[in-house]
Amino acid sequence: MPISELPEKWDHETDVIIVGGGTAGLPAAITVAETGLKTTVLESRAVCGGSLSMLGGAMAFSGTDEQKAAGVEDSPDILYEDLTRISGAVPELARVYADNQLDAYRILEEAGIKFPGLVSHPGHSRLRTHGWVSELVSKFAKALEGSARDKGAEILFKHRATRLITNPQTGRVIGLQVKVKEEMKNFKAKRAVILASGGFGRNRKIIAEYAPDMIDATPLMPVGHQGDGLKMGLDVGAATKDIGVAVAPSWPVCAETHSSALGALNGGGIMVNIEGKRFHAESSIDSFYGPMIAAGMRQPSGYWVVYNDRIKEEIDNKRELRWLEKCKHHKADTIEEVAISAGIDSKGLKETINKYNSDLDSAGYDTEFGRKSQFAPEKPLVKMDTPAFYIIKCITSLTSMKGGLKINERSQVLNWYDEVIPGLYAAGEVTGGLATKTYLLGVMSSASMTFGIIAARNAVQEPAWQ
Numbered sequence: 001m002p003i004s005e006l007p008e009k010w011d012h013e014t015d016v017i018i019v020g021g022g023t024a025g026l027p028a029a030i031t032v033a034e035t036g037l038k039t040t041v042l043e044s045r046a047v048c049g050g051s052l053s054m055l056g057g058a059m060a061f062s063g064t065d066e067q068k069a070a071g072v073e074d075s076p077d078i079l080y081e082d083l084t085r086i087s088g089a090v091p092e093l094a095r096v097y098a099d100n101q102l103d104a105y106r107i108l109e110e111a112g113i114k115f116p117g118l119v120s121h122p123g124h125s126r127l128r129t130h131g132w133v134s135e136l137v138s139k140f141a142k143a144l145e146g147s148a149r150d151k152g153a154e155i156l157f158k159h160r161a162t163r164l165i166t167n168p169q170t171g172r173v174i175g176l177q178v179k180v181k182e183e184m185k186n187f188k189a190k191r192a193v194i195l196a197s198g199g200f201g202r203n204r205k206i207i208a209e210y211a212p213d214m215i216d217a218t219p220l221m222p223v224g225h226q227g228d229g230l231k232m233g234l235d236v237g238a239a240t241k242d243i244g245v246a247v248a249p250s251w252p253v254c255a256e257t258h259s260s261a262l263g264a265l266n267g268g269g270i271m272v273n274i275e276g277k278r279f280h281a282e283s284s285i286d287s288f289y290g291p292m293i294a295a296g297m298r299q300p301s302g303y304w305v306v307y308n309d310r311i312k313e314e315i316d317n318k319r320e321l322r323w324l325e326k327c328k329h330h331k332a333d334t335i336e337e338v339a340i341s342a343g344i345d346s347k348g349l350k351e352t353i354n355k356y357n358s359d360l361d362s363a364g365y366d367t368e369f370g371r372k373s374q375f376a377p378e379k380p381l382v383k384m385d386t387p388a389f390y391i392i393k394c395i396t397s398l399t400s401m402k403g404g405l406k407i408n409e410r411s412q413v414l415n416w417y418d419e420v421i422p423g424l425y426a427a428g429e430v431t432g433g434l435a436t437k438t439y440l441l442g443v444m445s446s447a448s449m450t451f452g453i454i455a456a457r458n459a460v461q462e463p464a465w466q
Contacts, residue, residue, distance in 0.1 A: 003165040003177055010175070011185040014040040014154070016459045017176060018194045019161045019229055022050020022222075023445055024428030024452035025196035026144035027107050031456035033151035039456075040187070041153060042178060044160040044224045049141035050198050051221060051400060051429065052445070056260075056319045058119050058131025060442035061105045062098065066118055066130060074126040076101070086123050086287050088437030090241070096409040097434065097450050104449035111143035119316075120376035121441045123287025129442040134319030164193065164232050164424070167465075173236065173423035174465060190466075192423050192459035195413070196452055199246070199401030199429035200227025207398075211247035213297070218258050218397045220251070225401075229430035233405040236424065239416040241432030242403030248439065249293040252305055252394040254327035261305045261327050261392045262289065263320030266375035268382050269307030270356065271394075273299040276339060276348025278356075281369035288439040297396050304344060305392045306353070308384045314374060333387040342391040357383040402439055403432035411455035425459050427451035 016032045018025045021043035032039035041048075061067075062079040076098035083094040115130040133140075149155065158180070165175040165186065175188040200206040201221040208215050219225075234240075251260040252271070265271065265282045271292070272278055280295035296303035315321050332338035335353055339346035356366060360383050365372040373379055405426045406414045413424040428448035434440075 007186040010188040013188040014038045015191045017189040020196040021048035023052040023448040027449045028452035028456040029148040029153040031453045033153040035460050041155040042159040046157045048145040052141045055137050056134050058129035058442045059446045072127045087440045090433040092409040093433040101450045111147045122284045132317045190464040191462040194455045195229035195426040197229035198225040201225045201398045203227040214247045220397045237415045238413045239406040241406040246401045246403030248290040248402045249396045250399040251397045253397045255393040255395045256328045259326035260323040263315045263324045264307040267314035268311045268374045274301040276345040281371040283371045308389045327392045330391040338389040401429045402435040404430045407431050410458045425455035427455045
């Protein structure tokens with residue numbers, strides 16, 4: 001239960017408390033601090049960053065300088081249409097995200113971040129994903145943290161928020177109980193609390209509740225993603241949105257090293273089962289690689305990623321290449337030899353690859369599952385007809401949650417009657433609403449930043465209480 005009795009004393013007071021110093025929390029802190037109000041960021045770990053520190057792909061923005069320089073015509077309206085059509089996003093959330101996402105882009109720009117260019121992602125009707133950001137991730141959190149501090153935000157490490165404190169008469173959220181070392185302290189938020197604590201991918205108990213079939217997936221998100229924000233929100237009566245699809249399969253990772261093998265598929269590799277047979281298109285034709293990795297999870301004896309040197313040359317994301325090199329490979333000069341080494345049916349794999357290569361020769365695409373391109377829609381598939389051949393035994397990972405607390409277009413947390421829970425806001429992975437049908441790649445990080453800004457703008461307008 002939430003704490004609904006006023007504490008005898010407050011150990012700390014500020015205007016807006018932000019739970020989490022990551023992708024949503026740092027832009028929120030910058031936005032509050034720019035108004036001159038006091039804000040405190042509570043970070044459970046000893047460092048800022050959260051998911052912002054592990055980005056390996058690209059960030060989606062519409063109407064940027066990079067797009068204009070490249071002659072790409074894009075707009076918030078087109079981004080909105082893509083989100084609602086492809087992802088099934090809540091229209092109000094898609095609208096406010098599309099209309100405000102350039103503010104997140106500008107925060108990065110002002111913090112000194114320069115994107116190397118534009119890369120193509122499936123599902124987007126325009127070239128709008130900015131990356132690859134793999135060489136920039138070490139700068140993101142540091143730059144945003146520095147900007148927040150320069151503007152006056154207070155950031156406290158190893159401060160783990162555990163429960164919300166509400167006014168017993170009004171139900172308004174007025175603060176938090178915070179664990180500092182082994183001591184519980186009461187933090188007062190005179191205007192509002194913003195939950196930006198990330199998802200629940202590191203909490204096996206919550207995963208078992210919402211997605212028991214994913215309990216053995218390998219979590220790759222930050223260790224701080226324990227579901228604290230979700231638990232606190234539920235504790236005060238918050239509703240959920242897309243919680244049933246929140247635990248979405250992500251990268252295929254090496255069964256032994258847990259390093260990502262996604263790059264091999266993005267370059268044109270295939271997935272097979274123990275019989276050497278393919279079972280799904282491998283080009284993110286659903287706009288997100290989750291569905292194809294989920295198909296791998298359904299294979300009774302697991303699944304393997306197969307590729308060759310020619311496909312390896314197609315991978316243009318340096319971070320994906322580094323991850324791929326860290327996987328345990330079975331390597332040989334013939335398909336039969338590499339299959340035997342990996343423990344899968346050599347005859348079945350030989351037939352599969354012969355069919356695949358034949359399709360590319362005769363039809364120009366894979367006729368079995370309708371695969372027509374690499375990860376980038378405009379990049380054609382290449383044949384696997386030259387050595388060396390590689391096979392990686394894979395398991396499925398989790399990298400981010402796609403659902404959580406229900407919010408409105410002001411980033412206010414709602415209850416099951418769609419009523420606002422006063423004084424409580426949320427942004428980022430702790431929320432849902434943008435990926436009801438599928439996830440549009442590159443949106444999560446920019447949306448987390450954007451809704452952090454939106455939450456902060458509205459939180460500072462809350463009347464202060466004494």
